[in-house]
Amino acid sequence: MxxxxxxxxxxxxxxxxxxxxxxxxxxxxxxxxxxxxxxxxxxxxxxxxxxxxxxxxxxxxxxxxxxxxxxxxxxxxxxxxxxxxxxxxxxxxxxxxxxxxxxxxxxxxxSKQLPWLTVAPDFSPLVRATGRFITVTLPEDVQDIDGYDAVKGETKKILSGKTMDFPRGLTIEELESQIAARLTDGYDIGYVDVDLDTNGSVQYLAVGQRPIGIGQTLPQQSAAVAIRADPPYSATAGDTVQVWRTDDDGVETLLGTAELRGSVQTVATLAMDKAMASEMDPTEDYRLMTLSADSNPEREFAAMLRREDETMSTVEITAESPLIGSSIGALDVTVIAARTTDGGIETLPKRDHIIQAGDCLFAIGRPEALRRLESENTARITPTEQVLEYTEQIPARSEASGDRPQTKRDR
Structure with missing residues (x-):
């Protein structure tokens, strides 16, 4: 010492x-x-x-x-x-x-591994009540968004009852936007649908992941198969190709047509009918011949929905629907087609088209807009992989008409 x-x-x-x-x-x-x-x-x-x-x-x-x-x-x-x-x-x-x-x-x-979330609300109750922060508590029940892949159960469990603080002075729309941004950035969520009341209380919360994988863009009754083939040098994804097989005696047989989705060296991935896919032998070598360019509106439409936040819904107009007598241009969603009671389908209807009882509207919009439309009418949210089934019922419209989907934003 x-x-x-x-x-x-x-x-x-x-x-x-x-x-x-x-x-x-x-x-x-x-x-x-x-x-x-x-x-x-x-x-x-x-x-x-x-x-x-x-x-x-x-x-x-x-x-x-x-x-x-x-x-x-x-x-x-x-x-x-x-x-x-x-x-x-x-x-x-x-x-x-x-x-x-x-x-x-x-x-x-x-850190999300330490229990600070349960401690945070107890620091200063006065700040939560009258301070410069808005305290938002998420509901215990977190819903899934139709048309999106489900979020992991562990993530939804973390979000249940979660409390978040935001600066005061925000509007309802700004607060909803900040909640969605914080959840998507912090929890790897693709899309957030949240609805608040005037007091800032969460009335509805749904989350979803963006669909991934090639299966989301395949048409109905089709499959993707990887085969041993050497596509032409100039062939790229999306080209239509013929699939030829050479027998032991040297005779070439045309198996059908397919769509090239990708290729790596001598392995090519093709999208084709399920019946044709069942005939493919992974041990055989095939010859591919590229055909002239051909549009595929169904796949392009599904791919577009997959990239964007919007999804598709079909709205059946009942006799008690408040939409009867309204024009399509008054809706907050984009209507790409309308099926009337006589069975006829009008592609890209005009904005002044009057909605009648028994009509079926093919609508595209964000999940929150479709949910509000669903709450007022009998609607069914269609997953992206089922969009092709509906679009096959919609006839193509001539490009000369110059029409395009109209939304409320266009007005």
Whole structure:
């Protein structure tokens, strides 16, 4: 103990201990402040404010203690060169460790593996009630979006009852947009359908993943098969090809036509009828011959829906529907076809088309718009993989007409 006491009385060692202590003080304060800010606001603590907090606590300590000690000491010299060097060194060390505390606080506060979400709402009930934040609690029951792949059950369990804080002054639309953005960015969700009331309470929440895989773009009664073949050098995905097989005696037989989806060296992936796919032998070599370009509106339409947020719905107009007598242009969704009671189908109906009882509307829109339409009428949300089945009922329209789908936004 005498050796330690002797070492601590040395001016240089005492200065190092003081600098270390002040650095730990700045680190602890910035870590706590950054952690509380991250948990409450769900944003990273500003870098400039980190220096203010870290250096501020050191300045308060030095001004309230060290300067006071200098004034009341019997030396008569309030500021010495040694104390000035000590103060400057303490500020420099505190500034460095403050950023380390900011990193630790942000990392721990943003961690989803620690139970901060259950602690966060209890920091300040007054802030939740009358402060500058809007506290939103997600419902316990998180729905799936029709037309989208289901989100993992573990993710939905995490979202159930989750509490989030947002700055005040947001409109309902802005708050819904921020909730959707936070969920899609933080939980790897493809699309969020959320509905809030005027008080900011969540009335409805549904999540979904974007469909993935080649199966989402295959027409009905078709399959994708990988075969051993060497497509022409100029052939690209989407080309129509003939599939030829060479028998043992050298006779070539045409098996049918298919669509080239991709190729790697001597392996090609083709989309074809299920009956033709069942005849493919993975051990045989086939010859592919590219045909002239031919449009495939069904696949292009399904691929377009797969890329965008919109999905498809068929709306059966009942006798009690409030849409009877309204025009198609008044709807918030895009109507690509209308089937009347006599069985006729009008492709891309005009905006002034009057909706009648018994009509069937083929509508495209975002899930929230289709959900509102469904709540007022008898509607069925059609998954993307079933869109082709409906589009086969819709006759193609001549391009000379110049018509295009109209939405409320066009008006």
């Amino acid at each position: 005498s050796l330690i006491s002797t070492a601590l009385t040395h001016s240089f060692v005492a200065a190092l201990v003081s600098i270390l202590g002040l650095s730990l003080l700045a680190f602890a304060v910035t870590t706590i402040v950054t952690f509380v800010f991250q948990v409450r606001v769900r944003q990273r603590f500003p870098a400039g404010a980190t220096l203010i907090v870290g250096l501020g606590v050191v300045a308060i300590y030095l001004n309230s203690r060290l300067a006071l000690v200098q004034f009341i000491s019997n030396t008569g010299d309030p500021v010495t060169v040694e104390e000035a060097i000590l103060n400057v060194s303490a500020f420099a060390a505190a500034g460095v460790v403050s950023y380390a505390g900011r990193y630790v606080g942000n990392t721990v506060g943003a």
